[in-house]
Amino acid sequence: KNEVEQSPQNLTAQEGEFITINCSYSVGISALHWLQQHPGGGIVSLFMLSSGKKKHGRLIATINIQEKHSSLHITASHPRDSAVYICAVRGSRLTFGEGTQLTVNP
Amino acid sequence: NAGVMQNPRHLVRRRGQEARLRCSPMKGHSHVYWYRQLPEEGLKFMVYLQKENIIDESGMPKERFSAEFPKEGPSILRIQQVVRGDSAAYFCASSPKRLAGGYEQYFGPGTRLTVT
Secondary structure, rough: OEEEEEEEEEEEEEOOOOOOEEEEOOOOOEEEEEEEEOOOOOOEEEEEOOOOEEEOOOEEEEOOOOOOEEEEEEEEOOHHHHHEEEEEEEEOOOEEEOOEEEEEOO | OOOOOOOOOOOOOOOOOOEEEEOOOOOOEEEEEEEEEEEOEEEEEEEEEEOOEEEEOOOOOOEEEEEEEOOOOOOEEOOOOOOOOHHHHEEEEEOEEEEEOOOOOOOOOOOEEOOO
16 A cells, blocks of 8 residues: 555546545645646745645645545646646655546536 | 756767766856756656766766766766666756755756666
8 A cells, every 4th residue: 555645546637626635644744745746847836835724825734633634626627727736745755645647627 | 937947858868888977066056966867757766966076976876877066067967888777767957055955956957868
């Protein structure tokens, strides 16, 4: 079993839909990251959080340390949100989930 | 302030050749991390370096792979005698201090290595 599990692996949505991507982990961490990777492109850090909730524009990330679970929400999704979203947990180094491929259709 | 820079962005090597991947961290960052992303797989940690020191190389294959981060110049990930299974995207990231200190990590654009 991977130390970091993401669900779903693939997600297709219609423009405007509310999207949730989940991440569960089994190890002790000091922080959790949500990253975005576009096809053929680099990796952008969206959030780093160790408790509670953070919001940036249409993106919201939450974490429950006791349950070892985090969610990434996208409100009013748009085709430009199409990308791979990666959860990574931080100990002495980053351990990554397999990623969630999100496709938002117009 | 330029971000993390990697070059080349694309590298094609024949089996048996050497591949050298370079990573210039953000200005003021002295900690560098290398990650590999195999086709259709997630990112995997390879090595963590500080200037002139390898801090954690537990993710590096035991043979053919080496990394350095000299006092001057970029960090280098070197792969000797490449094989087709080395084809992947290699990302580096940098931070100003240790991750355990709560510092953000910034990723480079990656080098896509293709072994023919």
